[in-house]
Amino acid sequence: MKGIIPGNNVKVFGRAIHAxxxxxxxxxxxxxEAGLFLQTVNSARxxxxxxxxxxxxxxxxxxxxxxxxxxxxxxxxxxxKSLTSLEKNVDKxxxxxxxxxxxxxxxxxxxxxxxxxxxxxxxxxxxxxxVFQKNGSASTLTAQSRLMSDGIQNFQASVEEVTxxxxxxxxxxxxxxxxxxxxxKVVHTALSLEPEEFENYQLNHCAEIxxxxxxxxxxxxxxxxxxxxxxxxxxxxxxxxIFSVKIEPDLEADFxxxxxxxxxxxxxxxxxxxxxxxxxxxxxxxxVSRPRKSLNNKHAQEVVSKQALHLPxxxxxxxxEHKEMEEYVVPGTPPSKRFCSMFLGLxxxxxxxxxxxxxxxxxxxATDEEES
Amino acid sequence: xxxxxxxxxxxxxxxxxxxxxxxxxxxxxKMKFRGKMVEIICIxxxxxxxxxxxxxxxxxxxxxxxxxxxxVLNEQVVxxxxxxxxxxxxxxxxxEYNMEGVSAENNEIYLELTIxxxxxxxKSAHSAKSLKIKLTKxxxxxxxxxxxxxxxxxxxxxxxxxxxxxVIPRRLWDxxxxxxxxxxxxxxxxxxxxxxxxxETDLVTVKxxxxxxxxxxxxxxxxxxxxxxxxxxxxxxxxxxxxLSQFLVGQQVNPLRVICNIVHxxxxxxxxxxxxxxxxxFLPCIAx
Numbered sequence: 001m002k003g004i005i006p007g008n009n010v011k012v013f014g015r016a017i018h019a020x021x022x023x024x025x026x027x028x029x030x031x032x033e034a035g036l037f038l039q040t041v042n043s044a045r046x047x048x049x050x051x052x053x054x055x056x057x058x059x060x061x062x063x064x065x066x067x068x069x070x071x072x073x074x075x076x077x078x079x080x081k082s083l084t085s086l087e088k089n090v091d092k093x094x095x096x097x098x099x100x101x102x103x104x105x106x107x108x109x110x111x112x113x114x115x116x117x118x119x120x121x122x123x124x125x126x127x128x129x130x131v132f133q134k135n136g137s138a139s140t141l142t143a144q145s146r147l148m149s150d151g152i153q154n155f156q157a158s159v160e161e162v163t164x165x166x167x168x169x170x171x172x173x174x175x176x177x178x179x180x181x182x183x184x185k186v187v188h189t190a191l192s193l194e195p196e197e198f199e200n201y202q203l204n205h206c207a208e209i210x211x212x213x214x215x216x217x218x219x220x221x222x223x224x225x226x227x228x229x230x231x232x233x234x235x236x237x238x239x240x241x242i243f244s245v246k247i248e249p250d251l252e253a254d255f256x257x258x259x260x261x262x263x264x265x266x267x268x269x270x271x272x273x274x275x276x277x278x279x280x281x282x283x284x285x286x287x288v289s290r291p292r293k294s295l296n297n298k299h300a301q302e303v304v305s306k307q308a309l310h311l312p313x314x315x316x317x318x319x320x321e322h323k324e325m326e327e328y329v330v331p332g333t334p335p336s337k338r339f340c341s342m343f344l345g346l347x348x349x350x351x352x353x354x355x356x357x358x359x360x361x362x363x364x365x366a367t368d369e370e371e372s
Numbered sequence: 373x374x375x376x377x378x379x380x381x382x383x384x385x386x387x388x389x390x391x392x393x394x395x396x397x398x399x400x401x402k403m404k405f406r407g408k409m410v411e412i413i414c415i416x417x418x419x420x421x422x423x424x425x426x427x428x429x430x431x432x433x434x435x436x437x438x439x440x441x442x443x444v445l446n447e448q449v450v451x452x453x454x455x456x457x458x459x460x461x462x463x464x465x466x467x468e469y470n471m472e473g474v475s476a477e478n479n480e481i482y483l484e485l486t487i488x489x490x491x492x493x494x495k496s497a498h499s500a501k502s503l504k505i506k507l508t509k510x511x512x513x514x515x516x517x518x519x520x521x522x523x524x525x526x527x528x529x530x531x532x533x534x535x536x537x538x539v540i541p542r543r544l545w546d547x548x549x550x551x552x553x554x555x556x557x558x559x560x561x562x563x564x565x566x567x568x569x570x571x572e573t574d575l576v577t578v579k580x581x582x583x584x585x586x587x588x589x590x591x592x593x594x595x596x597x598x599x600x601x602x603x604x605x606x607x608x609x610x611x612x613x614x615x616l617s618q619f620l621v622g623q624q625v626n627p628l629r630v631i632c633n634i635v636h637x638x639x640x641x642x643x644x645x646x647x648x649x650x651x652x653x654f655l656p657c658i659a660x
Contacts (some may be wrong), residue, residue: 154496154531184512188534196525
């Protein structure tokens, strides 16, 4: 694979890498005829991002068929660390990746004939396949990035998750307050927006969706820089929420975030954001964004990624998934299991057991249990 | 300051009240507070005052009276013993201001809150159309900050922050009265209007000399002393430099007038005066 990114697109590319870096620790690269695909997933497997750069994004694009490689995010960030320097100094950026090479070569051609070359080691030949439906029965809201970023600025930096409540005449974003720390000592913040502020407001039914703010900020890193709108698609609590960004005409990105499953769905709309009952059923804290440091765990995940990631897309029908999830969720289970709402077909034991050859084999869950 | 001691009070608050109803105590009368600011200058100035207080204090008492708001820091001696007294005239800041205290004869409200929470809530309001502050009963007593922000359409964006507070019971009010001005040995470091700021470490001593400072004649002793000898002894106060610089660097009030009082070997007292607000900071001496 060989690609040359012209100067005006280098900064967009840099921002895309920065956005991915806020989510995962590795980048999965695939080169196809349709373009270059960059994907990442966070360590808890609850957030996934996929970027597609069409061949027109490049000045020259030579497809490298069958290239499916994984490189470390940290190494990539070395090359694209400073966005201002990319914008000011870089005339073009060459990416080169051979089928038999073990390095991704990034060359930044800068002013005054200076060329910086980065050799980024390839960790593995591996790919990532996510199971999610983009255009289901989802509701879709589209808004300018500015509206979103102005909105989330009102939240304290310590806020990890937010709840998006959508009704036909109002959109409310509030911080999700868990049992820990003491909810009576936490500031509750709620932001109300009028539907008129959205460019597109297509709502199938009212919903309250809780997701992580950290990954949402990653989405905005990409979209705000190019000042393009963000589309938000969502269904029910527990089903993934998808943020789509399109930087015309050559870059498309989907960010898929897990949402918190809700068990008192019927009561939800009437009882407000936190009835005591609901709190009891909730996991103590919903940490999807923290990288796991345990080696043991990491190992387990590798196993999972090899086995489960190549599952065919068709293997999970949405309705099945939902049902299984509801059965599985037990009060007091470690949070990651609940929050990883199954869009990757990874963190869900019931799926593993149905698809893995041996039910006693592998599975990150065992490691999770030990850890907690 | 201890949040724990006020816990028993919140138990007394009747729980049948839902959102947007002002706080109700089972005490003889209802406490109510609702204020609205419209002018952006006032909103910003209020935020700056809160930011100044937040630099030196974590938990403060907010005292509401019909004419003034007070932010009070009353640190115990074991924790350093600094104290702060900030007084804001309500009619300068607020366009609407309604309050009802604990009772007719004690028409005041005393609340304890984490000042950083209030500050963060106010940061939403840097370009606000209006700012409402009210006392509400949600799950716990809250100071609800309602910010109306401009939007792209006719309707505004509304941000609501519920900052949890604890109601300070009447019997503890005495701890939050305005500190008495101590008897100053002199109003400045020397009668000639000179002040020396000295920093001493094991390795180095730095002295900064300030000259031709104004002398205001306020302290009791100054009158008698000024009649006596010209060469009065210098007065000295050794204070924690971190706290001093925290205060001086952190202050965003930009007052018209600053008065620095020194009580020999006891404390430094700063008095920041501006149109409709005053801020006093008491910094006790540390053992040399």
